[in-house]
Amino acid sequence: MLDALVEQIQLRFSEAEAAMSDPAVIGDREKYADAGRRYNHLKPANALAEEWVRATGDAEGAREMLAEEEDPEVREMLRAAEQRLTELEEEIRLAMVEPDPNDDKPVIVEINGGAGGDEAAIWAGDLYRMLTRYAERRGFKVEPMEADEGKYTFAVKGDGAYSVFKYEGGTHRVQRVPATESQGRIHTSTATVAVLPEAEEVDIEINQSDLQIDVYRSGGPGGQSVNTTDSAVRITHKPTGVAVAMQDEKSQLQNREKAMRVLRARLLERAIAEQQAELSAGRKAQVGTGDRAEKIRTYNYGERRVTDHRIKLTVHALDKILVGELDEFTDALQADERRARLAEQAEQV
Numbered sequence: 001m002l003d004a005l006v007e008q009i010q011l012r013f014s015e016a017e018a019a020m021s022d023p024a025v026i027g028d029r030e031k032y033a034d035a036g037r038r039y040n041h042l043k044p045a046n047a048l049a050e051e052w053v054r055a056t057g058d059a060e061g062a063r064e065m066l067a068e069e070e071d072p073e074v075r076e077m078l079r080a081a082e083q084r085l086t087e088l089e090e091e092i093r094l095a096m097v098e099p100d101p102n103d104d105k106p107v108i109v110e111i112n113g114g115a116g117g118d119e120a121a122i123w124a125g126d127l128y129r130m131l132t133r134y135a136e137r138r139g140f141k142v143e144p145m146e147a148d149e150g151k152y153t154f155a156v157k158g159d160g161a162y163s164v165f166k167y168e169g170g171t172h173r174v175q176r177v178p179a180t181e182s183q184g185r186i187h188t189s190t191a192t193v194a195v196l197p198e199a200e201e202v203d204i205e206i207n208q209s210d211l212q213i214d215v216y217r218s219g220g221p222g223g224q225s226v227n228t229t230d231s232a233v234r235i236t237h238k239p240t241g242v243a244v245a246m247q248d249e250k251s252q253l254q255n256r257e258k259a260m261r262v263l264r265a266r267l268l269e270r271a272i273a274e275q276q277a278e279l280s281a282g283r284k285a286q287v288g289t290g291d292r293a294e295k296i297r298t299y300n301y302g303e304r305r306v307t308d309h310r311i312k313l314t315v316h317a318l319d320k321i322l323v324g325e326l327d328e329f330t331d332a333l334q335a336d337e338r339r340a341r342l343a344e345q346a347e348q349v
Contacts, residue, residue: 002089003056006049009096013039013046037104045095048088055084097341102197102272103163106156108265109195113150114171116189119178121150124191126322127172128152131165131193133324138164145258146248150191153262155198162197167333168326169195170296177301186302190295196265197272204264204271212236213256218247235259242266297329311336 019025019035026032062078065071111127113120132142135156146153156165173190181187215230232247233255244262246255298307304318306329313332315321321329 002052002092005092005096006052009042009045009049009092013042013049016042041099045092048092048095052085052088052092055081055088059085093342094335094338097338100163100166100337102166104159105162105197105199106158107161107165107195108145108153108155108198108262109165109168109193110262111152112192114190114192116187118180119187120189120191122178123172123174123189124150124152126174127191127193128154130322130324130326131168134326135161135165135324137324140164144248145262146246155261162195163334164330165195166197167330168193173295173298175298175300175302194269196262196269198261199264199268204267206237206260206264206267210238212238215252231255233259235263237263237267240267240270242270308333 016035016039020032020039022035024031025035059078059081062074062081065074066078109131111124111131113122113124116123128147132154135142138158140156140158140161143155143157144153145155171190171192173188175186175188177184178187212235214234214236216232216234217230218232231250231252232245233252234243234245235256236243242263244259244266246259246262249255249258296308296310298309299318299321300306301318303316305314305316306318306321307314308329311332313329315328317325
């Protein structure tokens with residue numbers, strides 16, 4: 001059965017490769033983007049398929065030689081080839097798992113201080129620095145959208161941004177002695193992170209009559225501000241009650257544009273959640289309430305460790321993680337997601 005899958009992978013990869021150099025495809029931006037996505041998805045699987053073919057040939061050759069004469073070196077070569085074929089079987093199946101349709105999208109990340117008062121707001125800022133540095137390390141472009149005490153919004157642009165950052169959505173819990181703590185007691189605080197695939201107009205159609213747009217002076221409705229113009233914008237989507245406010249830009253037009261981007265992303269996330277809820281009634285909300293008991297990850301300063309509770313992975317490298325070296329967690333979470341998707345596909349079959 002795997003031989004047929006390997007053959008199919010190689011055929012589909014050659015077709016994707018041919019499409020990438022087809023002038024008719026190159027001249028059509030949408031077709032070329034689709035071809036690029038297919039090519040990038042199949043490239044790792046094709047490399048594994050080629051290795052499978054080589055290992056199968058090595059195993060067959062070794063068996064033929066052993067049928068004529070017993071040789072310890074050839075016997076070891078056969079053992080190694082068979083072991084690699086066993087490993088490749090799972091790797092190939094995992095590589096062919098259908099990706100999340102939103103994986104290629106840019107994202108909008110929202111961070112909010114949760115339980116813990118001032119310390120939670122400080123922790124939200126630490127997470128903001130960690131995640132923006134991680135984005136830069138991965139070669140993505142970071143666009144700040146909103147920065148206030150305990151509340152941060154920014155966009156991450158680049159191919160595959162959602163495939164990396166979606167695992168950061170949830171409650172991040174920190175255990176440490178705050179700078180303001182005179183008794184040296186450890187406090188537990190939280191901040192919530194929402195990772196929203198950024199929606200294009202074609203993804204989410206918004207009727208302008210469904211929007212309530214309020215403008216006010218930066219600094220908050222009725223607040224004092226050096227800004228004497230009504231540049232801050234709040235947009236409310238009346239059918240859902242979803243509201244977004246932006247005031248960081250001096251121009252009302254720029255604040256409105258940013259607010260619309262965040263609104264589209266929130267509505268897309270809402271639509272995805274509803275769709276997934278139909279498939280899995282037990283799906284939990286990405287962010288949760290921000291309560292201390294809820295967490296996807298714990299950062300323990302005393303032990304210099306970080307634990308991801310979803311995959312039971314603990315890393316004793318807090319300093320590196322806080323400056324954006326999150327690859328070990330991302331790789332493990334991606335592998336876990338692929339295995340879960342593979343199991344789902346097997347159940348459907």
